[in-house]
Amino acid sequence: MKALRKRHLMEEGAHSPAFVALSRPIISQGSEWKEKAENLEVELQQCYKAQSRLSEQLVVEVAEARAAKASLQEKEATIDDLQKELTQIRAECSQLKVDLEEKLKGLELIVGENQELRKQLEEMTTKAKNAEAENKMLVDRWMLQKMQDAERLNEVNSLYEEMADRLKASGLEKLARQQVDGVVRRSEDGAEYFVESSIPSSCTHKITAHNDGCGSILFEYNSGKLITGGHDKSIKIWDTNTGALSRTLNGCLGSVLDLSITHDNKSVIAASSSNKLFVWDVNSGRQLHTLTGHVDKVCAVDVSKVSSRYVVSSAYDRTIKLWDLQKGYCTNTIMFHSNCNALCFSTDGQTICSGHVDGNLRLWDIQSGRLLSEVAAHSSAITSLSLSRNGNTILSSGRDNQHNIFDIRSLEVCGTLRASGNRVATNWSRSCLSPDDKYVAAGSADGSVYIWSVFKGDIVGTLKEDTTAVLCCSWSGLGKPLASAHKSGIVCIWK
Numbered sequence: 001m002k003a004l005r006k007r008h009l010m011e012e013g014a015h016s017p018a019f020v021a022l023s024r025p026i027i028s029q030g031s032e033w034k035e036k037a038e039n040l041e042v043e044l045q046q047c048y049k050a051q052s053r054l055s056e057q058l059v060v061e062v063a064e065a066r067a068a069k070a071s072l073q074e075k076e077a078t079i080d081d082l083q084k085e086l087t088q089i090r091a092e093c094s095q096l097k098v099d100l101e102e103k104l105k106g107l108e109l110i111v112g113e114n115q116e117l118r119k120q121l122e123e124m125t126t127k128a129k130n131a132e133a134e135n136k137m138l139v140d141r142w143m144l145q146k147m148q149d150a151e152r153l154n155e156v157n158s159l160y161e162e163m164a165d166r167l168k169a170s171g172l173e174k175l176a177r178q179q180v181d182g183v184v185r186r187s188e189d190g191a192e193y194f195v196e197s198s199i200p201s202s203c204t205h206k207i208t209a210h211n212d213g214c215g216s217i218l219f220e221y222n223s224g225k226l227i228t229g230g231h232d233k234s235i236k237i238w239d240t241n242t243g244a245l246s247r248t249l250n251g252c253l254g255s256v257l258d259l260s261i262t263h264d265n266k267s268v269i270a271a272s273s274s275n276k277l278f279v280w281d282v283n284s285g286r287q288l289h290t291l292t293g294h295v296d297k298v299c300a301v302d303v304s305k306v307s308s309r310y311v312v313s314s315a316y317d318r319t320i321k322l323w324d325l326q327k328g329y330c331t332n333t334i335m336f337h338s339n340c341n342a343l344c345f346s347t348d349g350q351t352i353c354s355g356h357v358d359g360n361l362r363l364w365d366i367q368s369g370r371l372l373s374e375v376a377a378h379s380s381a382i383t384s385l386s387l388s389r390n391g392n393t394i395l396s397s398g399r400d401n402q403h404n405i406f407d408i409r410s411l412e413v414c415g416t417l418r419a420s421g422n423r424v425a426t427n428w429s430r431s432c433l434s435p436d437d438k439y440v441a442a443g444s445a446d447g448s449v450y451i452w453s454v455f456k457g458d459i460v461g462t463l464k465e466d467t468t469a470v471l472c473c474s475w476s477g478l479g480k481p482l483a484s485a486h487k488s489g490i491v492c493i494w495k
Contacts, residue, residue, distance in 0.1 A: 229256025443470020
């Protein structure tokens with residue numbers, strides 16, 4: 001009963017709102033229902049609008065989903081293709097790795113073979129060099145033997161000729177004149193023509209000798225004939241008494257930078273910028289030799305004062321070469337780190353004096369090529385060397401515009417000559433001593449020729465006839481005249 005009663009109470013509580021509503025007036029319930037209906041209509045319209053928007057969004061999202069699905073399918077297909085390609089590439093990469101390993105093994109084998117071949121090549125090169133050195137040594141020994149044989153033969157011939165000449169001599173006077181202290185000096189045959197040097201004062205001849213400049217001049221021994229060499233590749237012989245041209249020697253392939261003549265006045269030797277020396281016969285004008293061996297311009301040359309057979313030259317390849325005119329080739333080469341601008345033989349023919357770009361004066365043994373002694377003669381390059389007649393002193397000129405006189409036996413300075421206006425023009429400007437060793441003549445860049453007294457050390461004369469630089473001076477062995485060559489190619493004869 002209690003349960004039934006409780007259930008009855010609960011049902012009454014549930015139906016109480018209905019009873020309340022039913023108990024309200026009909027009119028008030030109608031107005032509420034009407035408001036609710038209107039609200040429900042508004043809500044229904046909003047729902048329709050929201051449904052339409054949702055439908056549109058659904059259509060768009062369905063289209064996007066379809067497009068995304070299609071794109072996804074395409075990407076899946078692409079991924080499949082890429083996976084296939086990746087699988088294929090991996091297979092190829094594996095094959096390439098295998099090939100690379102094989103290639104590396106082959107490369108290691110080739111490198112090993114190359115190293116072995118290099119070792120063999122080095123061994124063969126060493127053997128070839130040794131064989132070449134041995135071959136060269138054998139050839140040198142053979143050539144030396146041939147030269148010694150030829151030298152012995154020439155000595156025998158010379159001895160025979162000398163004995164024949166002695167037998168033909170009329171008396172002891174000629175032999176005494178030819179021999180001095182056991183050394184044959186054929187250059188002294190003209191000593192009877194020597195006169196005391198005089199200071200020149202006037203220009204007797206002004207000769208247009210060469211085009212583009214005159215690089216070197218010298219007098220024949222005991223003669224008034226002057227030999228000039230120029231940048232026009234020609235060598236000319238002049239009569240200084242008349243100023244007339246006596247002979248022209250052709251065949252030089254470059255500018256003439258220096259000249260020398262044998263003591264019998266038979267052969268003229270020219271140092272050329274064409275890296276060669278040229279030898280002519282003075283009487284016939286025929287070219288006798290072309291001496292090759294230098295690899296740069298030859299700037300200085302001199303002939304032995306004992307024998308007309310030996311010639312020494314220097315070039316800008318840093319070498320000094322000794323030549324045998326009878327054989328026509330080089331017999332000895334001296335190499336040094338400083339270029340030699342000027343050189344000359346000593347009176348005994350056993351020593352070479354050389355002046356270098358570093359300003360040092362050096363003495364060399366002609367047989368061994370050994371450096372005997374040296375002295376710092378100038379602060380700049382030496383341009384000229386001139387040996388005295390007795391061979392005891394030597395004059396050196398340098399780009400420091402000084403002219404120094406050295407005792408050749410001790411290389412001590414005997415005197416220094418300078419002048420405020422005297423400026424050495426080039427690295428090959430040549431000064432000279434007078435035949436009696438009393439005066440020094442040197443050209444200047446202003447076209448003047450300065451003359452000093454050796455004993456006083458003072459200037460005793462200044463000569464000027466041309467405004468271009470004086471490149472070289474030469475004094476006749478007869479005591480006069482003095483000749484000067486200018487950069488313009490003009491040669492002046494002074495008496």
